[in-house]
Amino acid sequence: MEEKNLQYYINKYNETNKILRAYGYANYLSNWDAETTAAFGTIQSRNDVVGSLSELSYKLSTSAEYTETIDYLFDHRDELDDILKHEIYEMKKNNEAQKKIPMEDFVAFSQLLNEVYPVYVKAKNEDNYDLFAPYLEKIIEFKKKQIKYLEKDNRFNNYKGYDLLLDGFEPDMTREEYDKFFGVLKEKLVPFIKKVTKKKLKYNKKFLNKKYASSIQFEYAKYLQAVMEFDPNYTVMRESEHPFTTGFGNKDVRITNHYYEDNVRSSIFSAIHEMGHGLYELHVSDEVDASLSGGGASMAMHESQSRFMENMIARKEVFWETHFSKLQEMFPKELKGINYHDFFLSVNEVKRDFIRTEADELTYPLHIMVRYELEKKIFSGKIKVSDLSNEWNKLYKKYLGLKVTNNKQGILQDVHWAYGNFGYFPTYALGSAYAAQFYKALEKDVDIDKAIRSGKLTDINNWLKEHIHKYGASLYPKEIIKKATGEDFNPDYYVKYLIDKYSKIYEIDD
């Protein structure tokens, strides 16, 4: 009999992970295909297959043999290298969490999500919340059941309720911490936004009402792909209802976009945002990529990279000083008489509006606050699903001063809940705050304006790769922030960044 020593279990672990990665690849690919390619009527047949693959994956990852392997490695984690040590701790935590969910529930939930997506698209298109609500209710029921399972015999933390979902997206961020974080933003930003939105930006706006052909918008996205060094040898750009990024390791990363012919700016910043995510995946070191710790360190870390590129880099004036001429060359009629300063001001205009993904950088966190408040209510049982749409509208009135008149611009605007993702939204605001702190650190090492002016983001990419991306998920967000910036996470950078930037643009003296 083979001796069951450390090497034996490391081999077992690697063999099993190879299979789990294959299942994961198949499921992700099927999802990518469903949203970019497959015909509408294919749902049922795909559903059956995805169900089978989920079942296989679940069985293997909760099998006695794999559990024995994880347990052994967990107990011997001090003998492991750093990457594996970190991974096994997370694996053990996830393994225990997953084992708590009965297989029937797990498979049924996968299948439910597959069914829900087209219903969500239909409900959104038809502005019909009542069509979506019964499905949303089923998803929430499952999440509540999941919380109950997770609360039981939890040896990794003592979180209850919604905190367990929050922790699933951002390690050790709970309601208590998010309440504090949003409290700071509310205190400092809400009065500032009031000042800003009393003023008007003056610039040549005549390009805003023009039509911009999708095919040329796509050409400009390809130009930006070169600027951002989003290597086409390992990447793909396609279209889907809602833009997203999918990574199959550091050698196959894909983004989607959605082109609106009446809004040329939307697809530009979506593309940059998704490429920000994509570069993170591409830059993970081969060593980390070969482990199960590829991809990003957390949701907020991932979002910090997309928002860093979208807001801190691509909404700078120097970025448009450098790249507006190319856009003008592609849309000569539509952009006639417009200069880069006009365009720069237009992409930094602050406006209280309905759609989160189209929101300006400054009001953005208010959109997140609405969702955070709603999710807290859902999981404390303080609201019925049928009332969610009304409550959404009330909160938009309260935080953004807006009267929501249809669900398409209201509660149906985001796909996340249809995917079963609760506890996800808050990471978007947190990501922006991380990004501001990274920007400050980058500034010490790199002349950012000069780097942008060079035409390619090489110097910036190299810094991000070296200080953040290469680690993948082999370190916790808090560790990466400390290493990259020399200090713990501090939301003041974010508030200061926003107030400085928009005081200058809106000529506000304090």
Next chain:
Amino acid sequence: MEEKNLQYYINKYNETNKILRAYGYANYLSNWDAETTAAFGTIQSRNDVVGSLSELSYKLSTSAEYTETIDYLFDHRDELDDILKHEIYEMKKNNEAQKKIPMEDFVAFSQLLNEVYPVYVKAKNEDNYDLFAPYLEKIIEFKKKQIKYLEKDNRFNNYKGYDLLLDGFEPDMTREEYDKFFGVLKEKLVPFIKKVTKKKLKYNKKFLNKKYASSIQFEYAKYLQAVMEFDPNYTVMRESEHPFTTGFGNKDVRITNHYYEDNVRSSIFSAIHEMGHGLYELHVSDEVDASLSGGGASMAMHESQSRFMENMIARKEVFWETHFSKLQEMFPKELKGINYHDFFLSVNEVKRDFIRTEADELTYPLHIMVRYELEKKIFSGKIKVSDLSNEWNKLYKKYLGLKVTNNKQGILQDVHWAYGNFGYFPTYALGSAYAAQFYKALEKDVDIDKAIRSGKLTDINNWLKEHIHKYGASLYPKEIIKKATGEDFNPDYYVKYLIDKYSKIYEIDD
């Protein structure tokens, strides 16, 4: 302990097949993705995953438990319903065949094929046979090894060598039968083609040198999709290097096309060809689709359906009398002054030429003969891989009177060998012969010209579905031919069809 009766094994069988279908789906989807979407640099990472999935599939389909199940059902096949009875016989045959191939070989071959594809594309683009040859050699070595494995203890037939590969694509078609089949064609068609190619067709040719925008060709393909009732709710059309069809059951069928701007006819007939394959997959009955006997009955049966649509329907004059006006509407400048009769003649012009996929209907079988002769030589060991390119060129001289001057137009033109498919090509010619016999039977029940004039192929599709498609692979080709046409396969229909049609077009009296 559960009683191991018939129902027990039927359940076991269905459970395992569900998993095998999921693996198959993942592999097919990955392949579809590789050829339509994925970036070039993703090969290695995909290769690893495809290898894992192939290994899992192989292990399961040769496992002791599954073998026991198949064996039990095979021994009790007289107690099964017709679909399952047929399926188990084939399954047992395949299971025994597959078990003979060691897993390492099976996995290595899957990985090899993944590596070869991009090399083949590069070699073709660069007209460099020497680049491809060492990979082709590895593939052939594997196929020869496979033959050795298959020859041993074969209880289903006593085929040797290349016959085993032929049987793999078309049940019970061997060298002996193909030699006879091609013998008839050679005897009757070669002298007829000589007569035909001495004459010239007269029609307005000025549209042949125009440029046809790919995007509009794609629009016309979508128009044809409606004509052919290739239901967009269950189908997808994309682009790839070489056109192909992929079916994931009868609810998700996909075709690809390749658009050449200097040849508007190529993509039209490719689209119709692939939709012919696709309709076969779509029309399989739900009962058969739920079994493992979905898809087509054999390669030649599949090809009979694609060539039926491409040649027997879409190259008829009445088809262009009905659908040319739409093409002219989409390309008004390019097709100015051309009438449907010109177009009809142009798509039936007979020309000895290099490229099989662009060959006219009449010379087509000669292209197949070259490949058949070469494959026979390869597997009888009468030729070295390094000499294949020269031998190819010699045979084109002999059968088609052509001097091949580059490998791109010669041995590198087809992807099949790069996919490891030997014994496949002969089914193309056989498929055309099946199609001619089906046409004769259809004619008795349906007024074909009237059906085409109606604008949609509804009546023709219904007949094909009812007499051929619905059975999927639950019957052997020979059984379907007998049921659909009332007699055994008879190649005379094919020869008569070709000679009648081209005698009329070329005004040849005999």
